[in-house]
Amino acid sequence: MKAFRPHGRAIWLFVAGAWLSLASMVSLAAMSFDPGQRDDVAALIDELEAKGIERAWLVDAMQDAQFQQGVLDAMAGAVERRLRWDEYREIFLQQERIERGVAFIEAHREAFDRVEAEYGVPAEVVAAIIGVETSYGRYTGRHRVLDSLSTLAFHHPSRGGFFRGELLAFLEITREQEVDPGSLKGSYAGAMGYPQFIPTSYRAYAVDFDGDGKRDLWDNPVDAIGSVGNYFAKHGWQTNAPIYGEAFGPDEPPGEVAFNQTRPPYETLLGLAKYGVRPKQEDDLEDGQRVIPLALDQEDGSYRYRLGYDNFYVITRYNHSHLYAMAVTELAEAILAEREDRA
Numbered sequence: 001m002k003a004f005r006p007h008g009r010a011i012w013l014f015v016a017g018a019w020l021s022l023a024s025m026v027s028l029a030a031m032s033f034d035p036g037q038r039d040d041v042a043a044l045i046d047e048l049e050a051k052g053i054e055r056a057w058l059v060d061a062m063q064d065a066q067f068q069q070g071v072l073d074a075m076a077g078a079v080e081r082r083l084r085w086d087e088y089r090e091i092f093l094q095q096e097r098i099e100r101g102v103a104f105i106e107a108h109r110e111a112f113d114r115v116e117a118e119y120g121v122p123a124e125v126v127a128a129i130i131g132v133e134t135s136y137g138r139y140t141g142r143h144r145v146l147d148s149l150s151t152l153a154f155h156h157p158s159r160g161g162f163f164r165g166e167l168l169a170f171l172e173i174t175r176e177q178e179v180d181p182g183s184l185k186g187s188y189a190g191a192m193g194y195p196q197f198i199p200t201s202y203r204a205y206a207v208d209f210d211g212d213g214k215r216d217l218w219d220n221p222v223d224a225i226g227s228v229g230n231y232f233a234k235h236g237w238q239t240n241a242p243i244y245g246e247a248f249g250p251d252e253p254p255g256e257v258a259f260n261q262t263r264p265p266y267e268t269l270l271g272l273a274k275y276g277v278r279p280k281q282e283d284d285l286e287d288g289q290r291v292i293p294l295a296l297d298q299e300d301g302s303y304r305y306r307l308g309y310d311n312f313y314v315i316t317r318y319n320h321s322h323l324y325a326m327a328v329t330e331l332a333e334a335i336l337a338e339r340e341d342r343a
Helices: 008-031 039-049 055-064 069-076 085-092 095-107 109-119 123-134 145-155 160-176 199-205 221-234 269-273 310-316 322-342
Strands: 244-248 290-297 303-308
Touching: 039 055, 039 145, 039 160, 055 145, 055 160, 069 145, 085 290, 085 322, 095 109, 095 123, 095 322, 109 123, 109 221, 123 221, 123 322, 145 160, 160 199, 199 221, 244 290, 269 290, 290 322, 303 322, 310 322
Parallel strands: none
Antiparallel strands: 244 303, 290 303
16 A cells, blocks of 8 residues: 655645744734743733732733734824814813813812812813813723733833833732722723823822822722822922913014923023014013913914913923913813803
8 A cells, every 4th residue: 555645735735834823823922911921021020029019910910911903003103193273272172071171170179179279280270181181081091001001011112111111000000909900991002090190100199189098090080180280289380370371473483483392491581572472461571581482373374372381381291292281271261261150
């Protein structure tokens, strides 16, 4: 009886299939966060175990984490087309959001009174931050934070180190507060809760504002209110100081002036005056005072000029965008006006 000998094509197909199978296994292993399969995940667990977190709990958490290509895609597409000021403003300065801000303050008036007394931050500013971030807790994110941070920590091409730090902080927070890390949802970048704190900000600035023994920004609006106030205070908020002032300016922003920079006030009023940019209200202002010159573009091609003060800069520490800080400020003004109208 003749022995069976597969011809060349059959051998090639067999070998190719074996290689494809092996490649699939490698691919699946790369997308897994099981420390038994990945040295980089095991190293992260070693680091947290050295801080006193039980290894078995950490292993269970990372084995539960799932790779999410959509998170990487969202990060890659995060830089959207630049919006004009009027387009950006329209997103947040809706009457419904203003009225919800008033209702949010009324529902938690005691917490807002305390945040003003303890941190010096006006209720409407704190409410506006939460209103812009999550519409007062209505939209806090649909991505599992564990999945987002694990994916970004171990697969982001340039910011993996940053997100590894966020994943470490997230696991520490959830273990400390006895929360299942797989149960929490947030943004695709790992921002969490009413105020959308990233984990390192959560660890540094979240406060237990209602005294129940936990710092809960996911489900506790009182803790969220206090934490935003604390965040601003720690970043240098000046009590009873203005955020910005209106200004005159030329038809086109002069190229010699660096407008819209999110850094501490850097241009003097005297220096700006040389280029036709000057405050509308000059009372109590000195030529040497430093400000952040703002040129806000409109649909008709015109510009609205404003001068940001130190408190404007503090708002940009929450989100490094002059448009964001201006939207928060105008929403806060609208909420305050609505409250005064109802008083």
